[in-house]
Amino acid sequence: MIKIAPSILAADFSKLGEEVLEVEKAGADWIHIDVMDGHFVPNISFGAIVVEALRPLTKLPLDVHLMIENADRYIEDFAKAGADYITVHVEANPHLHRTIQMIRAAGVKPGVVLNPHSPIESILPILEEIDLVLFMTVNPGFGGQKFIESVVPKVEQLSKVIREKGLSIDIQIDGGINEETIIPCAKAGANVFVAGSAIFGKEDRKAALQAIKQAGEVAIS
């Protein structure tokens, strides 16, 4: 089953609550929340208070993508704010086991993120500990960038490993997803798709979201 997670990074921040409600009504499965610190990535977005503000508005899972250094220091804050998933970058977290255990201990589902150039080998030792792997198909930091197709074979490889090990792990793709780029990713085994500009950048969010979802479903049918 294909899940769509609109990224609020591309929403109108002056009416963020309404934007979230609109994509929920349009059929969103998760809400993707991009946290950027201006260190790990060159951009600054927002912190846990935004998660806390959105939590009472929706029952959808809040999927918090931490593009920050020292993630351990902020896990408790995001958990208390109401995150359902917290994903951390392998490139920014040298003590991944500890970080993942902290997320789990805080009652949140942990996931790891790989930048487009990062090999899947770096996460094989912790596959049993996580609920989600996120493949970046752009370099993190900004919305609206072009999809990097060379990530797709990595998705296929990991998907095979997960199947062989009999694990139940969501594979998420983030960056440049639209109704065309979702096709090779879904075929490669991904099942959760972040889309920012391809949904919030469109007048008719429902039509945009449903077109992306349907393209993914057709690809795997």
Ligand SMILES: O=C(CO)[C@H](O)[C@H](O)COP(=O)(O)O
């Ligand atoms: O993590 C991100 C950027 O670092 C965003 O989730 C991603 O860029 C979504 O935006 P778009 O769909 O417009 O590419």
Ligand SMILES: [Fe+2]
């Ligand atoms: Fe993201």
